[in-house]
Amino acid sequence: MVEVNPAYWLMRLLEGVAWREGPQMLLLLVLLAISSNIFLASVSAKTGPSHDKVVVCYISTWAVYRPGQGIYAIENFDPNLCTHVVYAFAGLDITHAAIKSLDPWQDLKEEFGKGGYEQLTGLKRSYPHLKVSLAIGGWNEGSTNYSRLVDNVQLRRKFVEQVSGFIRKYNFDGLDLDWEYPTQRGGSPRDRENFVTFTKELREEFDNHGLLLTSAIGASKSVIDEAYDVRQLSRYLDYLHIMCYDYHGSWDRKVGYNAPLSNTNKDDPLTVEFTIDYLLKLGAPPSKLVLGLPFYGRTFKANGEGNLNDPTDAAGFQGPFTREDGFLGYNEICSILSNKTSGWSQKWDPVACQVLARSERDVFTQEVSVVTFDSTRSIANKVLFAMTKRLAGVMVWSIDTDDFKGNCQLDEETYADYKLVSIAPRRINQNYPLLRTINEATTLALEELAANDLNSHVPDVADNEIPHGSNADRKSGASSLVFGLGLIISVMYALMCIS
Ligand SMILES: *[C@@H]1O[C@H](CO)[C@@H](O)[C@H](O)[C@H]1NC(C)=O
Ligand SMILES: *[C@@H]1O[C@H](CO)[C@@H](O)[C@H](O)[C@H]1NC(C)=O
Numbered sequence: 001m002v003e004v005n006p007a008y009w010l011m012r013l014l015e016g017v018a019w020r021e022g023p024q025m026l027l028l029l030v031l032l033a034i035s036s037n038i039f040l041a042s043v044s045a046k047t048g049p050s051h052d053k054v055v056v057c058y059i060s061t062w063a064v065y066r067p068g069q070g071i072y073a074i075e076n077f078d079p080n081l082c083t084h085v086v087y088a089f090a091g092l093d094i095t096h097a098a099i100k101s102l103d104p105w106q107d108l109k110e111e112f113g114k115g116g117y118e119q120l121t122g123l124k125r126s127y128p129h130l131k132v133s134l135a136i137g138g139w140n141e142g143s144t145n146y147s148r149l150v151d152n153v154q155l156r157r158k159f160v161e162q163v164s165g166f167i168r169k170y171n172f173d174g175l176d177l178d179w180e181y182p183t184q185r186g187g188s189p190r191d192r193e194n195f196v197t198f199t200k201e202l203r204e205e206f207d208n209h210g211l212l213l214t215s216a217i218g219a220s221k222s223v224i225d226e227a228y229d230v231r232q233l234s235r236y237l238d239y240l241h242i243m244c245y246d247y248h249g250s251w252d253r254k255v256g257y258n259a260p261l262s263n264t265n266k267d268d269p270l271t272v273e274f275t276i277d278y279l280l281k282l283g284a285p286p287s288k289l290v291l292g293l294p295f296y297g298r299t300f301k302a303n304g305e306g307n308l309n310d311p312t313d314a315a316g317f318q319g320p321f322t323r324e325d326g327f328l329g330y331n332e333i334c335s336i337l338s339n340k341t342s343g344w345s346q347k348w349d350p351v352a353c354q355v356l357a358r359s360e361r362d363v364f365t366q367e368v369s370v371v372t373f374d375s376t377r378s379i380a381n382k383v384l385f386a387m388t389k390r391l392a393g394v395m396v397w398s399i400d401t402d403d404f405k406g407n408c409q410l411d412e413e414t415y416a417d418y419k420l421v422s423i424a425p426r427r428i429n430q431n432y433p434l435l436r437t438i439n440e441a442t443t444l445a446l447e448e449l450a451a452n453d454l455n456s457h458v459p460d461v462a463d464n465e466i467p468h469g470s471n472a473d474r475k476s477g478a479s480s481l482v483f484g485l486g487l488i489i490s491v492m493y494a495l496m497c498i499s
Pocket of ligand 2: 339340341342343
């Protein structure tokens, strides 16, 4: 795609006038051109990440109910760090075959509600790059009502029409399907085919309005095999958000990694690498795959030393903000680890790209607390992996557990595994260390790959053209707007000067 520079054309036009009108007019026109350039520069200022990959940011909007430093409200969101933001979650009203707010006071404006939907979509006015989607589903919504919906042609038709109106009413750009999962948890074997039909019908309706349709996709091989016709779904979805986490947790009753990138045993299906390679093998185009990154860890209470595979209880432990068994946000993890008197130690696994952190043994219970998680170095390496596979970009679950306040020390080791980077880029802000790492690492990884490609075959970047809401679309949209403006202004100036 050719970037049009409106200022250049404006100069050319003015030059033409000046040539006919003489030197004084030329001086005047140069001044006018400079001032209009300043004006145009302010109009065309780009918001959002400077690279062309997607960064999909989920917000778990119930984070507003967390205590103290854990409270995350839409005011805490920084739109410059994401290309897409997803409001999680809305629910399904199966009796009306309709999407519904699960927390009307938080989401809507009626009855003095806080209007979270319109607060988030309203950010598009100041951040025109931003695409805002509404997610329907999530773990707590279960699977059976979705299974009923997609199995009935009338219910599907009603839903498709209603949801289209609903998301447009609140000025969302799209819908994200978070059905966990078709065919699972009380679903039916027919879900696999019905889910394709459902996405096809949504796509037909959404194309009338230029809306995005995406879906969260489970990462385990058995779920992928049973739930998804990957090739068909890829036709109708703009992006597949792959939930590459929860590979291991306290439910295994032993210490394991939440989201290991690789294993020395390449046949282990419980790795990020396996999931992505498997989806590519099943026919998912890389340009539609978005690699999910966890901004949280999985916790364990171990009896032994707290090494990998040591036996644990089934629940794990909770954090002070997220208060959920077996789960700890990155902000909770980094505040424990930055406390030098807490007695915690940590170990990096270079194959899994995971950190295992553990406490000292509790003198009363004899237990060791363990958490496995993604550090900034894990994130940087996974971004490099995603770029190597030429994926569309990465997704985050969820940005409300990043260190969004900037309370923790920055990690020195973030780019230790990058060849071209010796020290981490300087940052003006210390907050959002994980999300900032994603955006930096995307640029750095693309540079590193471009350097490697000088010595090898270069795949066509056009492979990564994305039909809906891609960065390329957004940029060309912005520049044609500016070009149009520039043309109008310059014609006005020219007429004024001549008369
Ligand atoms: C499914 O729908 C029924 C009927 O509206 C509702 O009572 C039930 O809570 C729903 N299931 C879940 C898991 O939300
Ligand atoms: C650091 O850890 C120690 C030992 O667990 C604890 O007593 C102290 O309150 C912690 N400090 C902070 C600032 O959290």
